[in-house]
Amino acid sequence: MITAQAQTGPLSVEDRGGSRGGARTVAAESTGGNDGVIMLMQQMQQYEEQLQDLQGQIERLRHEVDRLKAAERERYLDLDTRINALAESTAPASADDENATGDGEDGEGPADPQADRQAYNDAQRKLLDRDFEGAVPALEAYLEEYPNGRYRPQAHFWLGEAYSNLKSPQLTKAREQFSKVVEDYPDHSRAPTSLYKLASLQARGGSTVQARDTLKRLVKQYPDSSEAELAKAMLKQLGN
DSSP, X not given: OHHHHHHHSOOOHHHHHHHHHHHHHHHHHHHHHHHHHHHHHHHHHHHHHHHHHHHHHHHHHHHHHHXXXXXXXXXXXXXXXXXXXHHHHHSXXXXXXXXXXXXXXXXXXOSOHHHHHHHHHHHHHHHHTTOHHHHHHHHHHHHHHOTTOTTHHHHHHHHHHHHHTSSSOOHHHHHHHHHHHHXXXXXXXXXXXXXXXXXXXXXXXXXXXXXXXXXXXXXXXXXTSHHHHHHHHHHHHTTO
């Protein structure tokens, strides 16, 4: 009986101390494991934040590259337009001019070809001097005074340029002028450029679907033009 009581009695001091030590060891191991999990979670969070930051930087860089490409295309187109404009102002009347008569159904040219050319050159020169505010009324006056003028396609094109470059751009009127060139003079050398300008203004105004349709029309209707290559590049930017 005494032996049984000894076996079933309270634990000795040594036994109790050993039990507490074991508990402390388990608790320490448990705490150490939790610390490891917390550190891993913190590292994962840091990696996620770094990844998001890198993705943001990539997106900003991509946007900047697209912006630079668009600006480069616009500079190229503007330079090409200005070179052609200077050639127009100094060259004699071309076959293109001869075929691009005004609104008269009989296809007759202006009564005074010399005055017609002088009036067009005077209006165009204002735009070449970047005097857009003065170019608008001058080109409008030319179109009104010379209903059969030989330079009406060019005048509509330049009027579109002038409207879009005013201090307070009139983009709706600019689109109307570029559309006039495309619809009324589809065989004129300014037609492909007018289509590209029209698409650019549509995209600028948020009409992405219209811009894509215009660019596709440009590629299909004028596949061999330099503007067709620009149109393909812009289509990629707009999501094709």
